[in-house]
Every structure is written in structure tokens, then in C-alpha cells.
Amino acid sequence: MRTADLLPLAVAIPLLGAAVLAVAGRWLPRRGRDALATLWAAADVVCLCALWARTGSDGRAVSWLGDWTPTGGHSVGIVLVADRIGSGLALLVTVLVLAVLCYSWRYFDEPSGEHGGMFPALLLLFEAGMCGFALTGDLFDAFVFFELMGAVAYALTGYRIEDPRPLQGALAFGLVNSAAAYLSLVGIGLLYARTGELGLAQIGAALDERAAAGHGRDALVVIAFVLVLAGPLVKAAAAPFHFWLPDAHAVAPSPVCMLLSGVMVELGLYGVARIHRVVFAGAGGLPDAVVRDTLLAVGVVTALVGAAMCWEQRHLKRMLAFSTVGHVGLFLIGAALLDPAGLSGAAVYVAGHAGAKAALFGLTGVLLDRYGSVDEHGLHGRARELRLPGVLFVLGALALAGLPPYGTGLGKAVAEEAAGRELGWLPVVFVLVSALTGGAVLRAGLRVFGGFGLPPIERPEVAATTGEGEGPEIRPAEGRVPKPMVVVPALLLAGCLSVGVLPGVGRALASAAAAFTDRAGYLADVLGHPGPPPAPAPEAWWTASGVGLGLLSALLAVAFATAAVRRDPRRGTGGLYRRAVLPLRRLHSGLLGDYVAWLAVGLAAMLVTLMAQL
Amino acid sequence: MSVFPYLVAGWILLAGLYGLVTSRNLVQAVGCLAVAQSSTYVLLLAVGYRSGATAPVYSDLPTDAPVVDPVVQALALTDIVVGATVTALLLSLVIQLRKRHGTVDPEELTGLRG
Numbered sequence: 001m002r003t004a005d006l007l008p009l010a011v012a013i014p015l016l017g018a019a020v021l022a023v024a025g026r027w028l029p030r031r032g033r034d035a036l037a038t039l040w041a042a043a044d045v046v047c048l049c050a051l052w053a054r055t056g057s058d059g060r061a062v063s064w065l066g067d068w069t070p071t072g073g074h075s076v077g078i079v080l081v082a083d084r085i086g087s088g089l090a091l092l093v094t095v096l097v098l099a100v101l102c103y104s105w106r107y108f109d110e111p112s113g114e115h116g117g118m119f120p121a122l123l124l125l126f127e128a129g130m131c132g133f134a135l136t137g138d139l140f141d142a143f144v145f146f147e148l149m150g151a152v153a154y155a156l157t158g159y160r161i162e163d164p165r166p167l168q169g170a171l172a173f174g175l176v177n178s179a180a181a182y183l184s185l186v187g188i189g190l191l192y193a194r195t196g197e198l199g200l201a202q203i204g205a206a207l208d209e210r211a212a213a214g215h216g217r218d219a220l221v222v223i224a225f226v227l228v229l230a231g232p233l234v235k236a237a238a239a240p241f242h243f244w245l246p247d248a249h250a251v252a253p254s255p256v257c258m259l260l261s262g263v264m265v266e267l268g269l270y271g272v273a274r275i276h277r278v279v280f281a282g283a284g285g286l287p288d289a290v291v292r293d294t295l296l297a298v299g300v301v302t303a304l305v306g307a308a309m310c311w312e313q314r315h316l317k318r319m320l321a322f323s324t325v326g327h328v329g330l331f332l333i334g335a336a337l338l339d340p341a342g343l344s345g346a347a348v349y350v351a352g353h354a355g356a357k358a359a360l361f362g363l364t365g366v367l368l369d370r371y372g373s374v375d376e377h378g379l380h381g382r383a384r385e386l387r388l389p390g391v392l393f394v395l396g397a398l399a400l401a402g403l404p405p406y407g408t409g410l411g412k413a414v415a416e417e418a419a420g421r422e423l424g425w426l427p428v429v430f431v432l433v434s435a436l437t438g439g440a441v442l443r444a445g446l447r448v449f450g451g452f453g454l455p456p457i458e459r460p461e462v463a464a465t466t467g468e469g470e471g472p473e474i475r476p477a478e479g480r481v482p483k484p485m486v487v488v489p490a491l492l493l494a495g496c497l498s499v500g501v502l503p504g505v506g507r508a509l510a511s512a513a514a515a516f517t518d519r520a521g522y523l524a525d526v527l528g529h530p531g532p533p534p535a536p537a538p539e540a541w542w543t544a545s546g547v548g549l550g551l552l553s554a555l556l557a558v559a560f561a562t563a564a565v566r567r568d569p570r571r572g573t574g575g576l577y578r579r580a581v582l583p584l585r586r587l588h589s590g591l592l593g594d595y596v597a598w599l600a601v602g603l604a605a606m607l608v609t610l611m612a613q614l
Numbered sequence: 615m616s617v618f619p620y621l622v623a624g625w626i627l628l629a630g631l632y633g634l635v636t637s638r639n640l641v642q643a644v645g646c647l648a649v650a651q652s653s654t655y656v657l658l659l660a661v662g663y664r665s666g667a668t669a670p671v672y673s674d675l676p677t678d679a680p681v682v683d684p685v686v687q688a689l690a691l692t693d694i695v696v697g698a699t700v701t702a703l704l705l706s707l708v709i710q711l712r713k714r715h716g717t718v719d720p721e722e723l724t725g726l727r728g
Contacts (some may be wrong), residue, residue, distance in 0.1 A: 076685075140689060147696045151703055158707050164715035165725040167707050171640060172726075174704050175647055179634060182647075185654045185693065186627065192686070193661040247726045312728070465726050590727035592643060592720045596634040 003054040004063040006047055007080040010090060011132045013044045014097075018124040025117015034105050037120030041098040044127065048091040055082055057511035058518075058534035060525045062137070073527045079199055081137030081526055084512030085347060089263070089270055090134040092354055095495075096262050097127045099488050100255045103362055106482035107255055107369075119159065126152040126259065133267055137526060139188050139228070139279070140198045142271065143181060146231055150177050153264060157252040168590075169251035176244040176595050180234035183603070187227030190220055191279070200278040201526035204519070207284030217284060222614065225280055226607045230599070232275065235268025238332060239302040240598040242325045243588060246309070249321030250465060254365030257317060258358040261324040266350045269328060273335045273343070273516070281338075281519050288338050290613040294606065295336030296422075300429055303329025305584065307436040311560075312585060314456075315465045316364045316374040316444055320357065323400060323437035327353055330430055334415035337422055341538040344513035345415025348499060348506055348540055352407025355496030356399040359489035360441065363393045366485050367448065375466050376444045377458070381451025386481065390449030392489055397445050399496050401438020401557035402430075404542065404550040407499025410506060412553070413546025418538075427549060434553040439560030446565050453565035503541060511537035619660035627653035640708045640718045644701060651697045655690050662686030 017040035025033050055061045061082045064070070068077025082090075101120060129149030136142050154177075158170030192198055195206035207221065230241075237245040245265065249257050272295075280286050306326030313319035327349070334346030366389050368374050371382060383390065399406040404413075412430055419426035446452045499505050514537040515521065524531025587594075630650025637643040662683030668675065670684035712718050 140692075144692060144696060147700065151696075151700050154700075154703055154707070158710075161707075161710045162714060164711060164723070167711040167714070168723045168725060171704065171707050171711070171720075174700065174707070175634065175643060178700050178704075179631065179647055179650060182651045182654055183627075185651075186623075186657055189654060189657045189661055189686075189689075192658075192689075198685070198689075250726060465728055585728045588727055590724060592640075593635045593637065596631060600631055600635070 003051065003061045006051040006054070007061055007063040007082055007135055008065060010044060010047050010051060010135060011128050013047055014040065014124040014128040014131065017041075018121045018128065021117040021121040021124065025121065028117065030116075033117045033120060034101070037117075037124065038098065038101050040124060041094065041101050041127070044131070045091070045094045045098055048087060048094050048131075051082055051087045052084065052091050055084055055087055057084060057508060057537070058515045058521075059083075060515070060522065061087075062526055070528055073205070073529065074202070075199075078141055079137040079201075079526060080135050081201075081522070082135050083515050083522070084508065085270070085516040086134045086274075088347070088351075088509065088512060089267065090131045092351060093127060093130045093134065093263050096259055096354060096358060097123055099358065099492060100258050102484050103258070103365075103488040104255045105484045107253075107365070107485070122152055122156055123259075126156065130264060130267055134270065137201060138199050139191065139203060139275070142275075143185055143188060143231070146184070146235070146271070147178070147181050149264065149267075150174070150181065150235075153256075153260060156256045157248045157260075159253055159256065163251075166251040169247040172592050172595060173244045173248035175592055176241075176599060177231075177234055179596060180241070180599060181231045183227050184229075184231035187224045187230070190224040191228065194220060194224070199526070200275065201523045204279045204282055204285070205523055205527060207279070208282040209284070211282070211284035217286065217614070219611070221280075221285065222610055223607065225286060226603055226610065228275060228279075229272055230603055232268045232271030233298075234599065235265065236272060236332070237265055237268070237302070237325050237328055238298050239305045239325070239329070240602045242302065242306070243595040243598060245325060246318050246321040246588070247590065249324070250315055250318040254317070254361050254368060257320070257361040261321065261361060262354040262358040265324055265328055266331065266354070269331055269335060269346075269350075272332075277517065277519055278522055286610065286614070290610060292336055292338050293613070294609055296333060298606075299329050299332035299336050300426075301329070302326075302332060303429055303433045305329075307433040308581060308584060309588065310437045311440045312581060313440065313465075314376040316367065316376060316448075317361070318465055319376070319440055319444060320360055320364065323441060324357060326433045326437045327357075327400075330412070330415065330433055333419055333426060333429070337418050338517070339418065340510070340514040340517050340535065341418035342415060342422075343516060344506075344510040344538055344540045345411055345413075345418055347411075347509040347513050348407060349411025349415055351505070351509065352399070352409070352411050352496045352499045355492045355499070356396050356406065356408055359392065359492040359496070360396040360400070362485065362489035362492065363389050363396065366481055369485070370481065376447055377456050378466070379448045380455040381447070383449045384451055386449060388486055389481065389489075390445065392486070392493060393445040393449055394442060395493055396489075397438050397441035398554055398557070399493065400434070400441055401554045402434040402550045403554035404547045405497065405500040407496045407505075409550040410500040410540070410542060410546070413542060413550055414506075414540045416549060417543065417546060431549055431553040431556065435556035435560060438554065438557035439564070442557055442561035443564045446561055453567075454569050457569045506540040507537070510540035514538065619656060619663070623653045623657040623660065626650070626656060638719050638721060640711065640720055641705070643720065644704045644708060647704070648697060648701050651693070654693055658686040658690045658693070
């Protein structure tokens with residue numbers, strides 16, 4: 001089998017599996033359905049492992065569907081392209097889907113009969129959409145896969161239709177994401193009008209040709225840039241497009257949250273980086289300096305907003321969701337540096353974060369299962385009996401805070417160092433955001449699993465989402481926590497650790513990042529002409545300053561958490577808090593109209609900023 | 615090629631977004647999303663239009679006959695399929711919301727904030 005054949009297979013396997021499960025699930029018993037779904041997901045993991053192994057560290061696998069290969073640099077065909085960042089991300093998707101399927105063996109009292117097997121079928125469909133988005137080399141296909149994974153994610157978010165809040169979260173998620181996707185499509189239409197091409201590489205080459213012929217960049221290209229990036233930026237939950245994310249993550253079933261936070265949001269970021277790099281980074285696109293400044297600003301704001309809001313939450317899943325917003329901001333800073341070093345930091349960070357965050361969501365699912373609540377205040381001290389989940393939760397919180405030698409710590413260290421070379425104060429953002437998000441989760445872990453401190457007093461003047469009154473997602477507790485619900489988070493945390501401990505992972509991701517930023521090589525491989533030699537890979541390994549800053553942010557997280565736990569709950573809040581944090585919380589109004597308005601305002605602001613810099 | 619169809623597409627898009635921002639009824643909001651999406655149909659067809667050309671079906675045409683761009687038509691068709699799926703899914707969520715919660719007004723849904 002040729003390497004190129006693995007590309008369509010990576011998307012086709014889960015698609016086929018979803019169809020088989022949807023049909024066969026009516027007759028199979030529960031165990032049979034779970035076994036079938038797990039086998040199918042494992043098959044896709046094998047496929048992606050083979051793809052990862054066969055595309056070398058600087059190679060790309062290119063597959064023209066139906067063998068419509070380009071002649072003379074032009075083709076009407078549709079192309080799938082895998083370099084190691086793309087295939088690595090798809091591999092992460094398949095591994096997480098497999099983990100989630102194993103986690104949900106005992107989760108959900110799934111309906112049998114006509115609707116049996118729907119949940120695993122939807123998960124496989126979700127997997128197909130995400131793999132397709134990671135592997136496509138065509139802008140319009142990217143839109144279609146974007147909407148496929150979007151539509152399945154809306155359905156999975158609103159899976160428990162008996163409760164009004166999942167429906168509300170799914171609607172906000174769906175309306176905002178699809179509106180952004182249609183804006184992207186308008187941008188794609190504009191690019192097609194200008195170049196007559198739809199493939200990423202072909203559009204990029206056509207824009208460069210126009211620039212070489214003297215037709216430089218004009219307003220249309222800048223408008224198309226902003227519109228095309230609208231969809232991926234909303235999916236990546238960059239501020240001010242992040243409002244849908246906490247609403248959706250707070251209410252989606254815990255296994256679904258593991259996927260949404262662990263990898264779907266990061267795919268949005270991948271879309272931003274890929275589209276910018278291949279289409280707009282050439283002579284006919286936008287200058288690197290302008291894009292770098294704009295995306296860096298967006299990343300810093302996203303990170304700070306996510307961290308501040310994360311600290312404020314008492315609903316555990318909403319807290320984890322805002323921590324994802326904070327971390328996505330950090331990934332965006334890494335990717336926005338537009339150099340191999342920053343990008344390799346972001347890649348390692350994403351891999352480590354996926355393990356830690358999915359583990360934390362899985363452990364929150366255990367709480368939801370046993371106590372029917374994910375409220376930090378209401379659960380105070382009630383989960384003392386859950387020893388192992390408690391230990392894992394605290395370890396996960398420390399991993400979020402960037403404690404060496406976790407993969408999150410390594411990613412943070414590499415991205416931080418690259419960011420510090422660009423702007424000296426950026427490492428402060430990394431340390432602060434890691435410490436605040438890790439500290440918030442640690443605080444919740446100490447209170448819920450350890451019963452430390454006094455229970456906080458209710459403050460009705462602050463409109464907050466409590467975690468009370470959540471229906472348990474599975475059948476009534478049978479005494480013991482189901483084994484997969486603890487084993488899978490433990491394995492995920494071990495995965496996060498291995499990213500930081502095994503030197504091969506960091507090295508492979510660093511050379512993958514170097515190949516990702518090699519635009520000329522990508523264009524040459526897709527369009528079938530000889531390309532330049534690959535760029536040297538940056539170093540992605542622990543340095544003394546990286547370890548030091550990782551320890552610092554973990555210590556700060558512990559300090560924040562203990563200070564919060566030991567704080568006298570009767571004490572009021574300071575003036576700074578009332579002036580700075582309360583207005584920020586009020587912005588998260590839960591109103592759909594506000595979210596769409598922020599989408600429009602954010603895009604307009606981005607357009608004006610870009611235009612002003614050109 | 616006149617600029618008029620592009621202005622129409624932009625207008626439809628803004629009208630749909632305005633509706634999404636101000637709507638007090640979720641059925642209407644989903645409708646507004648569909649309106650915003652229909653601007654992409656207008657835009658795509660305008661991009662592929664050639665004056666004096668005919669539909670790109672060659673069965674009863676000479677092979678050198680001028681035709682409009684078939685690619686945008688394929689794009690618009692795919693777009694319609696995607697839009698139909700998303701609209702149907704979102705409407706079914708609204709129906710469930712009305713059944714279980716008795717409201718379709720987004721301002722009455724205050725379960726998630728802060």
C-alpha cells in the first residue's frame with residue numbers, strides 16, 4: 001500500500017464505522033456495540049500511526065483523490081496533504097477518541113433498540129470530521145470538514161436533551177460556530193474569485209504569481225484573510241470569539257468535553273496556522289510582521305481573559321473550559337511567532353495539554369457520576385472517599401500549571417523561550433496564566449477531594465453558573481467507581497508525562513514544526529515540482545530557565561490555591577476585584593445575541609487593525 | 615460584470631447577522647443563520663457568472679460554447695447540503711428546548727453566565 005493511500009483511509013475508516021454502528025447498533029447488545037466501536041477506533045489509530053511513521057520528519061504525503069494529479073502545476077482535483085503536524089494532530093484525535101470510547105464503556109445508560117449505538121457512532125463521525133480537517137489541503141474541503149465536525153459536536157453537546165442547559169449550550173455553540181463558518185465561506189468565495197483556485201497551495205501560488213506580475217496585495221486579500229480565519233478563530237475560542245466555549249463545555253457530557261477541549265479547539269488553531277502559512281505568508285499575502293503583531297495581541301488577551309475567568313468559576317467543567325481558553329491563548333502566542341521554535345513549543349504544549357485536560361474532564365465525570373454535582377462549593381469535602389481520583393486530579397492540576405517534567409511544562413518552556421526572544425515580557429504571561437489556571441483547578445481539587453478550608457459563603461450579588469442540579473449522566477452509582485473511568489484518566493496523565501520525558505517526542509515535533517513553516521516545500525510537494533532543502537529543526541528540550549520557570553509557575557499555583565483555601569470566607573472582596581473582574585464576568589452574559597455581536601465587532605476590529613498597519 | 619450582486623450578497627449577510635444579534639426567538643435566530651448563509655449562494659454564483667454564457671451541461675452544446683463556471687455551482691450545492699443539515703439539527707434542538715423548557719426566547723435562558 002502506498003503512503004498516500006493512508007490519507008483517505010484515515011477519514012474513511014471512522015465514517016464507515018459510524019454507518020455500521022448506526023445500523024448494527026439496533027441489534028447488538030451494549031457490550032457488542034462498545035467492542036465494535038473500540039475496535040473501529042483502534043483501527044484508525046493503527047492507520048494514523050502508519051501514516052506518522054511513513055511520512056518522515058521533513059516529508060509530506062500528498063494524495064490526489066481519484067488520481068486527478070496536477071498537470072503543469074494545475075489540477076481540478078481535490079488534495080489531501082499530511083505533514084507531521086497534520087498527521088500528528090490526526091493521531092492525537094484518534095488516540096483521544098479511543099480513550100473516550102473506553103472511558104464511556106460504563107458511562108451513559110444508553111438507549112437500546114432503534115437508537116442503540118448512536119453515541120459511539122456520533123463519536124466516530126466526529127473523529128472523521130476532525131481527521132479530515134487535519135489532513136485536507138483544500139480550502140473548501142476544510143470548510144466542509146469544519147462543518148461536519150461542528151454539526152456532530154453540536155449534537156453531542158446537546159446529547160442529554162432532557163435537561164434545558166445542554167440544549168442552550170449546544171444552540172449557542174451551533175449558531176456562533178456556523179455563522180463564523182459561513183463568514184469563512186464568503187472569504188473562500190472571494191479568494192476563488194481572485195485566483196480561480198480552491199486548494200491551499202494553489203491559492204498561495206496564484207497570489208504569489210499575481211504579486212510577481214505587479215498586482216500587489218489589495219483590500220480584497222486582507223478582507224478575505226479576516227473572513228477566512230473567522231471560522232478557525234471561533235473554533236479556537238480566541239477572545240472575543242470564545243464565549244460559546246464555556247457554555248458548551250459546561251453542559252456537554254464529560255466524555256465529549258474530553259474531545260472538545262482536548263483536541264477540537266486546538267484544531268481551530270491548527271486551521272489558523274495552516275491557512276495563514278500556506279495561503280497568506282507569501283509575497284501576495286500579508287507581511288509576517290503585521291500578522292505576528294495582530295495574532296500575538298489576540299493570544300495575550302485570550303490567555304489573560306481565560307485565566308481570570310477560570311479563577312472565578314465554581315462550576316468545575318466551566319472552570320476547566322476557561323482554563324482551555326487560557327491555554328489556547330498561550331498556544332496562539334506560540335504559533336503567532338511564525339517561527340519553527342514557537343510553533344514546536346505550541347505543538348508540544350498541545351500534545352501535553354490534551355492528555356492533562358482530558359484526564360481532568362474524565363475525573364470530573366467521576367464526580368458527576370457519584371454526586372450528581374460539579375459544584376466546587378457544594379461538593380466541599382464530599383469526595384474524600386475517592387483517594388485515587390483525588391490524587392490524579394491534583395496531579396492534573398499541577399500538569400496544567402506547567403510542572404516539569406510534564407509535557408505541558410516542556411511545551412510551555414519551549415514556547416516561552418521563543419516568545420521571550422520576540423518580546424521580553426511574554427514569559428510573564430505564560431507563568432501567570434499557567435499558575436492561575438493550575439491554581440484554580442488545584443483549589444477545587446483540595447476543597448472537593450481533601451475538604452481543606454471552610455466552605456465558601458454564597459454571594460448572590462454575582463451572577464454565577466453553579467454546578468448544582470446536574471443530572472448524573474449514568475445509571476445510579478453501584479458502590480464503586482467503574483474502573484475505566486479512573487484507568488483512562490490515569491493513562492492520559494501518563495501520556496502527558498511521556499511527552500515531557502521521552503526526548504523523541506519533542507525532537508519529532510520540533511522537526512515537524514520546521515517542516516510546517518517551510519511554505520516553499522509545501523507548495524512544491526503539492527504542485528509536484530522540486531522544492532528547496534528543508535529548514536533545520538529547532539531544539540525542543542528542557543533548558544535550565546525552562547525548568548526554573550515551570551517550577552515557578554507550579555509553586556505560584558500551589559500558593560494561589562492554598563491562599564484561596566485558607567482565606568476567611570467572611571472577608572469581602574477588594575475594590576480592584578469589583579472594578580476589573582466583575583465587569584469581565586458580566587460580559588459572559590449567556591445571551592446568544594451578545595456572542596454574535598462580539599463576533600462581528602472582533603472581526604471588524606481585526607480588519608481595521610490589519611488595514612492600519614499596511 | 616457589475617458590482618451589484620456582490621453588494622446584494624454583503625447586504626444579505628449583514629441582514630442575517632443583524633437578525634442573529636437582535637432576535638428574541640430561537641426559531642427566528644436559526645432562520646437568520648440560514649439568511650446569512652444564503653448570501654454565500656449569491657456570492658458564489660456571482661463569482662462564476664459570465665454574461666452571454668449558458669449552463670455548463672455539454673450534452674446538447676458544442677464543446678466550445680461559453681458556459682458559466684461549474685465549480686461554483688458544485689460549491690453552492692455542497693453549501694446547501696451543509697446548511698440544510700445544520701439548520702435541521704439546530705431547529706430540532708429548539709423544538710426540544712420548547713418541549714422541555716417551554717420557551718424559545720434566548721433572553722429567558724439564564725442558566726449559563728458569569
